[in-house]
Amino acid sequence: MKNINLGLFGFGSVGHGLYTALDQSTGFKAQIKRICVKNKDKSRDIDMQMFTFEKDDILFDPEIDVVVELIDDAEAAFEIVKTAMENKKHVVTSNKKMVAMHLQELLDLQRKYQVGILYEASACGSIPIIRTLEEYFDNEELVQVSGIFNGTTNYILTKTIKDGLTYAEALKEAQLKGFAESDPTNDVEGFDAKYKAVIIALHAFGIVVPPTEVLNFGISTLNEMDILYAREKGFNIKLSPIIKKTSEKKLALYVLPRFVNSENHLYKVENEFNGVIVEGKFSGEQFFQGRGAGSLPTGSAVLSDISALSYNYQYEYKKNTQHQTHAYTNDADIDIYLRFDDDEILKELNFKEIRARFYSPNHNYVLGTINLLDLRSKQQLLLEQRLFCAVLG
């Protein structure tokens, strides 16, 4: 595949980043042949001739080799990607929700139509984590993968801990800077981080985890007492997905706030940066840090995937095709901090062990061990009562 013709869906921040990165690439040249956008009235800063409002103009154009899908809507994106693959076009996407929600279908489509879909930009921005798991850790048994996968929440948390803002103030600042959307649910409740963790779990452990099975508890209930507690104990607060083996054949995955001390690599990952810790049986702990968001970093991750396609690269999902794979479980004990109002919730939550209890007029908390199944079944209750919990360590 020498002279690649690209068809783009969407021309927002990432699309602009790709356009610039492509323009200034030192290596191969690919051309954007067509860009399909929704809004007919918006003025565009490049040649209007390139734009179309009909998706079929790209999907059924035999001259287009690679479809680059960069739109927001996950379900519309999946329809585009599916049609593209059925029409024997390779796909590059940065849409984490679409990929995570349709992992098994995307695996099947690749096998059926013998085309590739690459999505490095969907997980942890410019950190080449999927490629590294796929190509470098393919033969090593991994024990745990964790990290900071969402730049928006990390920006908010940095502002609360470091600059002393309240959660509400920090969220507002993030929105003003364009890091958070007007409805921040997807980021602050941990959905975005969960989708990325589900994608990473496939490449690290070979297992397709349905996102609906996975607990995501976000940072929207964080209050001043939690921040004070963390600061006094020398912790930083991070929203951190953890993907870990709980036994030889079982894998757990959860997204929760986490108190990390200064010995943890994630402690110093600040603002919109992402970090990933990969723990291998032999190689020990590897740490990767990079920009988790932004037009150019994400655009260049997309470009790197396009370039890989030009060398006929496809994910081989080696861990998935190896015989020993894992079963997903939520039956895992975790140590948490829980801020609560009323003792009643402690009984509901069925803690396995409570090691410390603290009561005061404006702050009650416990430190203890709880099973993920129990925590998950009461998640809604915690949110309704605006309680906050965080994994310890």
Next chain:
Amino acid sequence: MKNINLGLFGFGSVGHGLYTALDQSTGFKAQIKRICVKNKDKSRDIDMQMFTFEKDDILFDPEIDVVVELIDDAEAAFEIVKTAMENKKHVVTSNKKMVAMHLQELLDLQRKYQVGILYEASACGSIPIIRTLEEYFDNEELVQVSGIFNGTTNYILTKTIKDGLTYAEALKEAQLKGFAESDPTNDVEGFDAKYKAVIIALHAFGIVVPPTEVLNFGISTLNEMDILYAREKGFNIKLSPIIKKTSEKKLALYVLPRFVNSENHLYKVENEFNGVIVEGKFSGEQFFQGRGAGSLPTGSAVLSDISALSYNYQYEYKKNTQHQTHAYTNDADIDIYLRFDDDEILKELNFKEIRARFYSPNHNYVLGTINLLDLRSKQQLLLEQRLFCAVLG
């Protein structure tokens, strides 16, 4: 290539690590068919039938597909590797000196005989830096690559700064722990770090830099006053190769001690760990950390290369084959701290600017800008006078 037969040269620490990692690999299986060692009298903890003392038993065995070269002697290693490649065998090696000293010849051998040589384990242990540069940053212009590439010196420096040992005490401890050899020159004078930097420079910037052209100034002259200075200023001391563009077409590379502040990723890379910072034009700063040494981490890096060969992976040296490449230069200005005894040396060194001078009975230093060409021409003089210099920032 399905059932890979391996021929090993050397069975020290890395060889043992490979043996264990291979034995417990979750994925593909490769067999070690033969191991060539030098010492006939040493007792071995695996089946003696596997060993030979004749290199031709491996090099001319048609059943052996991949030669794994893990011996110390760089020149003997090159002869083995050359013969193996001439005999159409792929090669995996962890020998940084051999690779760095023979880069161009290895490029030529690969092209001539259409076989691959992979050497991920030669640079930064278990950090997949070469693969990442080669496959992920292939189309992005890089600005700078720097880091901590040598675990031995980093261990020594950690002990001096954190635990208050003198350089001599820390070196002794490193030797007792097996991190440093009885003649530590290769590590402490920065040769090892330089070889790794030369290898990385090829994959990051596409240029073959002769190691003899590159300044390496190590840590052997570090004394208590330097440590005190760093500590008072809040610096950590690291031996850090820097590979950087000095202009659109020029690339400089130097290995020097470096004072880094707590904002630098390298500040917290302690003990035998390695770290690499890759600065891309679009992706910004990426940081990678992992174990720089050790039997299993290095053994698993070797295994990962063997696995890649089984998928017909070879380095494509994309930056080297792209038209715009760089010329090497030592004409670069750097900011340094220099501890000195006598003002005479300052004239000799031809500083471009001296921004601070400090004189006291037991410690004289300057902070200033010097050209690498000037520093390099007086390197021997600095060593003879046991002076210490470090890059600032």
